[in-house]
Structures are given as structure tokens and as C-alpha cells.
Amino acid sequence: MTLEERFDVILAAEDKIEPADWMPDDYRKTLIRQIAQHAHSEIIGMQPEGNWISRAPTLHRKAILMAKVQDEAGHGLYLYSAAETLGVDRDQMQTLLHQGKHKYSSIFNYPTLSWADMGTIGWLVDGAAITNQVMLTRCSYGPYARAMVRICKEESFHQRQGYESLIRLCSGSPEQKAMAQDALNRWWWPSLMMFGPHDTDSTHTEQSMEWKIKRVSNDDLRQQFVDMTVPQADYLGLVVPDRDLRWNEERGHYDFGEIDWEEFWAVVKGNGPMNRDRIEHKVRAWDEGAWVREAALAHAAKKEGAIT
Amino acid sequence: MSEPVISTAPQGAPASDSSDPVRALVAHADDNLVLAQRLGDWISRAPELEEDIALGNIALDHLGVARALYSHAGHLEGKGRTEDDFAMQRPEREFLNALLVEQPNGDFAHTMVRGLLFDAYQVELWTDLSGADDSTLAGIAGLALKEARYHLLHTSSWVIRLGDGTEESHRRAQAAVDALWRYTAELFEGAASEYHDIWRKVVGEVLDEARLQIPDDPYQRSGGRRGFHSEHLGPLLAEMQWMQRSHPGLEW
Numbered sequence: 092m093t094l095e096e097r098f099d100v101i102l103a104a105e106d107k108i109e110p111a112d113w114m115p116d117d118y119r120k121t122l123i124r125q126i127a128q129h130a131h132s133e134i135i136g137m138q139p140e141g142n143w144i145s146r147a148p149t150l151h152r153k154a155i156l157m158a159k160v161q162d163e164a165g166h167g168l169y170l171y172s173a174a175e176t177l178g179v180d181r182d183q184m185q186t187l188l189h190q191g192k193h194k195y196s197s198i199f200n201y202p203t204l205s206w207a208d209m210g211t212i213g214w215l216v217d218g219a220a221i222t223n224q225v226m227l228t229r230c231s232y233g234p235y236a237r238a239m240v241r242i243c244k245e246e247s248f249h250q251r252q253g254y255e256s257l258i259r260l261c262s263g264s265p266e267q268k269a270m271a272q273d274a275l276n277r278w279w280w281p282s283l284m285m286f287g288p289h290d291t292d293s294t295h296t297e298q299s300m301e302w303k304i305k306r307v308s309n310d311d312l313r314q315q316f317v318d319m320t321v322p323q324a325d326y327l328g329l330v331v332p333d334r335d336l337r338w339n340e341e342r343g344h345y346d347f348g349e350i351d352w353e354e355f356w357a358v359v360k361g362n363g364p365m366n367r368d369r370i371e372h373k374v375r376a377w378d379e380g381a382w383v384r385e386a387a388l389a390h391a392a393k394k395e396g397a398i399t
Numbered sequence: 400m401s402e403p404v405i406s407t408a409p410q411g412a413p414a415s416d417s418s419d420p421v422r423a424l425v426a427h428a429d430d431n432l433v434l435a436q437r438l439g440d441w442i443s444r445a446p447e448l449e450e451d452i453a454l455g456n457i458a459l460d461h462l463g464v465a466r467a468l469y470s471h472a473g474h475l476e477g478k479g480r481t482e483d484d485f486a487m488q489r490p491e492r493e494f495l496n497a498l499l500v501e502q503p504n505g506d507f508a509h510t511m512v513r514g515l516l517f518d519a520y521q522v523e524l525w526t527d528l529s530g531a532d533d534s535t536l537a538g539i540a541g542l543a544l545k546e547a548r549y550h551l552l553h554t555s556s557w558v559i560r561l562g563d564g565t566e567e568s569h570r571r572a573q574a575a576v577d578a579l580w581r582y583t584a585e586l587f588e589g590a591a592s593e594y595h596d597i598w599r600k601v602v603g604e605v606l607d608e609a610r611l612q613i614p615d616d617p618y619q620r621s622g623g624r625r626g627f628h629s630e631h632l633g634p635l636l637a638e639m640q641w642m643q644r645s646h647p648g649l650e651w
Contacts, residue, residue: 137443137451144439148642148651149483150432150466153439154459160442161455168448181448206642206651256651264649372443380446382571383507386564393563 102303107233110176118302121295122232123177124193125304127184130170131195133163134188135369139203140212148206152256156209159249166242173234189374191361198281200363207260207267207274213253215275215282215320221246222316223286231303254323261327268328275324276332283347284355286313317345420533421476422495425485426624427524428468429496432486433632434517435461436639437504446507453553457514460546467539474535487643491626491633498623499582501632505575508561508568512575514554519601520586521547523594555605562609569610576606577614584619 092100094113101108108114137160144160147153171181187193198216203209224246227239260267287293287309299305307315317336324331335348357363438458445451469482499517504510525547528540561572587595606613622628642651 134443134448141443144442145436145638146641148487148646148649150462150469150486151483152651154462154466157439157442157455157459157462161452161459164442164448164451164455168452171448259650263651264646266646267649376444376446379444380450380507382565382567383446383561386561386568389568390560390564 102231105303107236108231109233117298118304119177121299121302121304122235123174123179125299126170126174126177126235127179127187128194128196130167130174130184131188131193132199133167133170135195135199135373136216137163137167138369138372139199139201139365140209142203143206143209146206147209152209155252155256159213159252162245162249166245169238169242173238176234185377189370189377191370194359195369196285197355197358197363198285199369200358200365201277201281202365204277205270205274207257207270208278210253210256210260210271211274211278213249214257214323215278216285217246217250217253218320219282219285219316221250222312222319226306226312227304229303229306235304257327261329271327272329275329279332280350280354281358283313283317283350284358286310286316288352288355314344317347321345421472424468424472424475424536426495426497428465428472428485429494430500430517431461431465431468433494433496433635434500435459435465436635437500438510440504441510450507454510457546457550457553460543460550464539464543464546471535471539483643487640491628491636493626494628494632494636495624495626496628496632497582497585498620498629499579499586501623501629501635502579502582503631505578506571507557508571509575509578511554511557511561512572513579514550515558515605516579516583516602517586518547518551518554519598519605520583522551522601523597527594551601558605558611559609562606562611572609573611576611577616580614581616581618581620585621585623588621588624 095115098108098112098114098118101112108118140156140160140163144153144156147156171184174184175181184193188195198219203212221243224239224243228236228243230236230239257271260271290296290308290310293309296305296308300308321331321336333348335346337346339346358366361367435458438454438461441454442451442458445454465486466482469485472485473480473482497517499513502509502513522544525540525544529537529544531537531540558572561568563569583598584595587598603613620629
């Protein structure tokens with residue numbers, strides 16, 4: 092059996108490809124791109140929520156938010172490690188992010204403008220992420236699939252926390268409920284965009300499905316998300332900002348309107364509201380920390396020299 | 400006894416005032432809350448990802464201790480004040496934190512040196528209070544002590560790395576020691592002198608290993624415990640309390 096045949100046998104048997112196994116170059120490249128993008132999303136995603144840590148309305152909410160953002164850093168670290176099993180290192184991936192050559196989820200290119208955005212991000216953004224990631228727990232690449240199992244557990248906790256904080260807002264004063272509605276208005280469509288282009292326009296989907304990296308298509312995932320989320324919005328008493336949204340008895344699914352693809356592609360190409368700010372923030376933190384990392388290396392080298 | 404910290408009665412604890420236990424609890428809670436608020440600002444801005452996680456963790460520890468102490472203070476006071484009443488509804492003049500913790504983050508060296516000076520104090524404080532007659536306070540102190548030991552390990556190893564790293568890191572670390580040393584005596588006001596002695600020894604050993612000097616200037620600032628703060632606390636509180644001040648009386 093050739094190496095390639097063995098790879099195909101593992102895939103067909105629903106077993107996992109492990110770091111030491113032979114794999115096609117493109118399989119490796121696709122995974123590096125996807126896992127790095129996922130890791131970057133966790134790291135860049137710390138910024139919009141970090142924006143509200145200092146202003147959280149209660150100490151309880153502050154603690155939850157801080158823990159959540161810290162979880163995201165942990166997910167980033169975990170995912171970078173998974174990508175490293177494929178032969179890239181974290182610094183290379185970070186450099187590509189800083190140079191704009193690696194992408195991260197476009198959702199984080201929108202600003203967080205009120206406290207209600209914290210709950211809404213937990214509910215919608217983490218909800219959409221989970222919809223994607225549950226599928227990835229069955230991904231053919233072992234380290235990624237296993238990372239996803241753990242990350243999904245924490246994400247679903249975040250999602251429940253987000254939704255719970257919106258229940259509080261929606262059962263509070265008219266002012267609080269308006270804050271929640273405004274947040275839903277701003278985050279609904281970008282959340283639907285998280286599933287990517289239509290299947291017909293998605294360049295990577297077909298090959299990724301063949302390799303069992305991806306198990307469900309973009310449009311099917313988006314439909315799942317809408318079906319799950321609309322009743323949750325109803326429960327909150329909030330209105331989903333889509334005039335075409337209605338239950339389709341025949342299909343057993345919600346019909347919904349068309350995404351503004353012009354906006355989608357503009358944000359992907361770097362022209363969303365916060366693209367530049369996010370990367371500038373990240374690069375600034377990295378550059379300002381350079382002397383600290385150099386000091387740590389210099390000190391370690393001195394210690395090494397003293398021992399040998 | 401070879402361990403004077405433990406053998407001394409809790410009444411001698413640094414910064415505690417046996418005549419007003421609520422006030423002492425609030426002062427300690429304010430220290431922790433203000434430092435948590437400062438450290439939280441590092442999240443997503445740290446020199447490396449591991450430090451984003453570590454600083455977030457430490458901020459959460461301090462926040463947790465602050466919450467437990469406020470709740471206990473509210474209980475002892477018996478006027479129904481909650482943790483958020485203490486945190487969000489008091490003006491600057493009623494905050495009793497030490498001046499050290501309200502000092503700005505500055506660069507990473509400032510944050511680590513501030514941490515070292517404070518963590519060494521907190522290890523003593525919690526060691527002492529974990530023997531308090533007030534069993535709730537003793538319980539909080541026991542948990543806080545475990546965390547403070549880890550914080551001290553974290554900050555002292557960074558101060559050593561920075562002090563004994565590159566020329567630039569040494570210069571920055573020394574500048575931080577020079578700027579922050581003046582806020583340290585306040586931590587031991589009203590406490591038996593051996594507390595300050597032990598602290599000097601612990602901190603001195605770390606600074607020695609880091610090749611850093613204690614400044615000659617004997618000037619020391621004080622006033623935080625009486626609500627006489629530097630100008631740095633006001634903006635911190637304005638930001639932290641903004642939601643509660645602009646939307647009073649709501650549940651979040």
C-alpha cells in the first residue's frame with residue numbers, strides 16, 4: 092500500500108490522521124490555514140470584549156467577562172499548538188497575521204458599542220462558532236478534532252452566559268431592552284456571515300469535505316444556526332432584523348433574507364469598521380513587548396551560561 | 400517561634416484597624432479591586448500570549464478576593480450594602496486602597512515591580528489574617544494566601560528576568576523601582592515593625608538577584624488608607640462605575 096492509499100484508508104475508516112502520518116501537501120496547507128485562522132480569531136476576538144472589561148456594570152459580570160476573554164487566549168494558545176503539529180511555529184503564524192496575510196473571523200471587525208454587545212456576542216457569535224465547531228470535533232485531523240472537543244465545551248458555557256445576560260436585560264427596564272434590540276440589529280447579519288459564502292461560491296468547501304476536515308456545508312450550517320436562534324430571539328421578545336424571515340412549514344426550516352454580500356466581501360478584504368484597528372492593536376502590543384521577550388531570552392541565556 | 404508573621408496576633412496585621420473591622424475589610428477589598436481593574440487593562444496587550452493569560456488570571460484572583468471581602472464587610476456592617484454598592488457607589492474619597500495599587504500600569508516593568516512590592520506585602524497579610532478570630536475572614540485569607548504566593552512567584556521571576564536581562568530591561572526595571580518605592584511604607588502603617596522588616600528582606604532578595612537598587616531617596620507618600628489619593632484613582636473609578644452611575648438602580 093502506498094502512503095497515499097494508506098491516507099485514504101484512514102479517512103474512509105473514519106480514523107484520525109495524526110501528526111506523524113503521511114498526508115498530502117495540500118491537506119497540510121489547508122489545515123494550517125484553517126487552524127491558524129481559527130487561532131487568530133480567538134486572539135483578535137479578545138479585543139472587542141476586552142473593550143468592556145473595565146466598564147462591566149457589576150463585579151459579577153466583570154468576573155465572567157474577564158474569565159471569558161482569558162478562555163479565548165487559552166483557546167488561541169491551544170489552537171496554535173495544534174497548528175504547530177503540522178510544522179509551522181506560532182511566531183510565523185503571528186507574523187503572517189500582522190502582515191495581513193492570514194485572516195481571522197470577520198465578525199471581530201465590528202465594534203462593541205454597548206454593554207448589550209457582550210451578551211449578544213456570547214449568544215450569537217459563540218452560538219455560530221459552536222455550530223461550526225461541533226462539526227469540527229469529527230474532523231479527520233486528530234489534534235484539531237481533540238482541541239475542538241475541549242473548546243466546544245467552553246464555548247457552549249460562554250453562549251449560555253451570554254444568553255442569560257440578555258434575559259436579564261430583556262426583563263429589565265425599557266432602556267435595557269432597547270439596548271439589547273440595538274445590539275441584535277447590529278450583530279445579526281454579521282453573525283450569519285460567519286458561515287462564509289454560499290456553497291456555490293465557496294472555493295474550499297468541496298475539497299475540505301472530501302478530506303473530512305469539513306463535514307457540513309456553509310449554507311447548511313447557516314440554516315441550522317437560524318433555526319436554532321430565531322426561537323431564542325422570540326423568547327427574549329426581540330425582533331430579528333430581517334423582513335423575509337418566516338417559518339416554512341414545508342421545508343421545516345426558517346426562510347430568511349439574503350446577506351449583503353457586498354458588505355461581506357468588503358470586510359473580508361480589510362475594509363470593515365475595525366479591521367485596521369484590530370491589527371494595529373495587535374501589532375502595537377507585540378512591538379511594545381519586544382524588549383520584554385528579549386530580556387527573557389537574554390536572562391535565560393545567562394542562566395544557561397552559568398550552568399554549563 | 401521562628402515565624403514571627405504567624406505568631407503575631409491578627410490585631411497587629413498590616414493596615415488593619417481593630418477598632419473598625421468593616422473599614423479594614425473595605426480597605427483590603429479596595430486594594431484588590433483597584434489592582435484587578437489595573438491588571439485587566441493588560442488583557443490583549445501583554446508581551447506574549449502566556450502573559451495575557453497569566454495577568455488575566457491574577458486580575459481574576461484579586462477580583463474574587465475583593466468580592467468576598469466586600470460581601471463580608473456588608474454582612475458585618477449590617478446595613479444591607481452589597482459588593483456592588485461598595486465598588487460602584489462610593490466616591491473617590493471613600494476608597495481606602497493603598498496608593499501603590501492605583502498607580503498606572505506604565506510599561507511591563509512598572510506592572511511587574513508594582514506587583515512584586517504588593518504581592519510580598521499580601522503574602523504577609525494573608526498569612527497573618529488566615530489566623531484571624533473572624534472565621535470568614537480567616538477562610539478568605541487562607542485562599543488568598545495560596546493565590547498571593549503564586550502572584551509573588553510570577554512577579555519576582557519577571558523582575559529578576561527584567562533586571563538581569565538586557566540593558567534596556569534593566570533600565571526600565573530600575574526606573575520602575577525608583578518610581579514606585581515611595582508607595583511602599585504606606586502598606587505597613589500601623590503594623591508592628593517586623594512586618595515591614597520581613598517584607599524588606601523578601602523584596603530585597605529579589606531586587607539583589609535582579610541587580611536592582613533600592614533608591615536612596617527616603618521620601619514616602621501616604622494617604623490612601625484615609626481616602627487621600629493620587630490623581631490616578633479618579634479616572635479609574637469613573638470608568639469602572641460609569642454603567643451604574645449612568646443607569647442607576649438597574650439589575651444587570
